[in-house]
Amino acid sequence: MSNFNDIIGxxxxxxxxKDFIPLHEPNFTxxxxxxxxxxxxxxxVSSVGAYVDKFELMxxxxxxxxxxxxxxxxxxxxxxxxxLSGVGSGDEVLTQALTFIATINAIIxxxxxxxxxxxxxxxxxxxxxxVNTFLEENGEIREGVCYNKKTxxxxxxxxxxxxxxxxxxLNELMTVCGKxxxxxxxxxxxxxxxxxxxxxxxxxxxxxxxxFNGNKIVTSGGGGAIVTNDIELGLKAKHLTTTAKVPHPxxxxxxxxxxxxxxxxxxxxxxxxxxxxxxSFIQNKRELAKQYNTFFISKGINFRTESTNTKxxxxxxxxxxxxxxxxxxxxxxxxxxxxxTRPIWQLIFKSKIYSxxxxxxxKNAIYLEDRIVNIPSSVR
Numbered sequence: 001m002s003n004f005n006d007i008i009g010x011x012x013x014x015x016x017x018k019d020f021i022p023l024h025e026p027n028f029t030x031x032x033x034x035x036x037x038x039x040x041x042x043x044x045v046s047s048v049g050a051y052v053d054k055f056e057l058m059x060x061x062x063x064x065x066x067x068x069x070x071x072x073x074x075x076x077x078x079x080x081x082x083x084l085s086g087v088g089s090g091d092e093v094l095t096q097a098l099t100f101i102a103t104i105n106a107i108i109x110x111x112x113x114x115x116x117x118x119x120x121x122x123x124x125x126x127x128x129x130x131v132n133t134f135l136e137e138n139g140e141i142r143e144g145v146c147y148n149k150k151t152x153x154x155x156x157x158x159x160x161x162x163x164x165x166x167x168x169x170l171n172e173l174m175t176v177c178g179k180x181x182x183x184x185x186x187x188x189x190x191x192x193x194x195x196x197x198x199x200x201x202x203x204x205x206x207x208x209x210x211x212f213n214g215n216k217i218v219t220s221g222g223g224g225a226i227v228t229n230d231i232e233l234g235l236k237a238k239h240l241t242t243t244a245k246v247p248h249p250x251x252x253x254x255x256x257x258x259x260x261x262x263x264x265x266x267x268x269x270x271x272x273x274x275x276x277x278x279x280s281f282i283q284n285k286r287e288l289a290k291q292y293n294t295f296f297i298s299k300g301i302n303f304r305t306e307s308t309n310t311k312x313x314x315x316x317x318x319x320x321x322x323x324x325x326x327x328x329x330x331x332x333x334x335x336x337x338x339x340x341t342r343p344i345w346q347l348i349f350k351s352k353i354y355s356x357x358x359x360x361x362x363k364n365a366i367y368l369e370d371r372i373v374n375i376p377s378s379v380r
Contacts, residue, residue: 004333010295011339011376014288020338024316026219027379030277035269042265047242049265051272056225058275062192063200063208065227067234070263070271071241074189074211077224078106080240080259081207082157084226084233085183087112091156092148092358094134094182096126097347098365099161102211103187104348112156115148116349116359122307124344124368125168126160130360132176139180146180151358158182162191162201164374165217165315166306170196170204185209192218193282195311202227207237212271217281217315217379220271223263284379285314292317292375304372316374318344324370331373344372 015021039051052070059068071077087093089111095103097116107114118130139155140147146155158177160168177184184205188194191201192210202208207230212223226241228234239245244258263271289305289312296303302320306312321327327343334341347362347369348354 004330007296007299007301007330008334008337008339011334014291014380015376015378021340021376022378023340023342023374023376024215024217025378026214026274027277027281028273030273032270032273035273036266039265039269044265046264046266047260047262049268051265051268052263055220055263055268055271055275058272059210059225059227062275062278063203063227065203065208066229067227067231067237069226069234069237069241070268071224071226071261072263073222074209074213074224075102075106076241076259076261077209077211077226078102078159078185078187078189079109080237080261081185081209081226082106082110082112082159083240084237085157085185085206087156091154092151093156094126094131094158096161096365097349097359097362098124098163098345098368099187099348100189100345101348101351102189103159103161104354107159113153114348114354114357115155116347116357116362118360118362118364119163119368120169121364121368123166123168124163124304124372125166126158126173127364128169128172128176131158131173134360135176135180141181144181146182148358155180155182157185159185159187161187161189162194164304164318165191165194165313166304167191167194167196167201167310167312169307170201174204189224190216190315191313192216193278193313197309198311203229206230207233212267212274217285217313218271218274218278220263220267220274223267223271281379282313285317285377286312288377288380289314289317314377317377318372318374320368320371321373322371327371327373334375340376342374344369344374 186205186208188202189211212220241261246253
């Protein structure tokens, strides 16, 4: 396909008041200003305050988990979640190369190494079949712990990422990892409000992680959250992310090396106002997805939709083009015409700093890298 004028026109018609159409901009039509002013008036604008507490309760309710911890961003949430799952220096973590860099950096921050395994075509997230194939060939259980026979290192966790809000095949993945005694940490940074078999993403693994960056459906400007059904683990997450300070009226006693990963009350105030609107945001985006799908079917282009037994939040909507040549032409023409589009991420192992880590053939990931583009997906 060499002419994308009809597509550009259709996208512009979805956002008629915009001269430049961004990929995903925040929507502040709720109580954001009210809550922010309230936080300022309270004088609690930093790392403690009523809105931090409220945000954590809202996240617990939303994800149907037992404990939520507010943190400063999604990357720090991943770092701590991996640590709490048992990942340490010299360990390995099964994950995908088709992801944002934060997924992999969080592994490195813990002194561990990623093992890059392929994704499924339909979800664009970590493939249970790829994980199973790798473990059948390389895995070995020693005293209840999974080890990599080739490297002799412990495989301490598996971290799938729900790409663009599309849930991975969680039942199958949990079954495989359960067989090999590998805890799962869900990178749900992009999938707030998404569901797998009517259960929220982030609630399946030992821990789940969310991001509230400025480009997400719900934003706190910058922020993240750790959720878990293990209350003791959640309390440990709170302790570690608040500098591991022992509660005391005035003494400063820290009982281990912690992190200053606390979400400020100002950011939490913004997040609370945004979370109140999550349902309407997702409904709005799902309606846009229906309109996009109908249009692109008429053009013979594959608009990516949710898989069976899932409900996607459609954070970033995407097209699958015929080949890399079409992808590159589409990206140029749309951006030249003030319609922001972008390619899916470059596979992480193509970066020099991550090129030496173990990986499989990455057949599906390479296919998707050459074809997937994101299109404007903001709430209208």
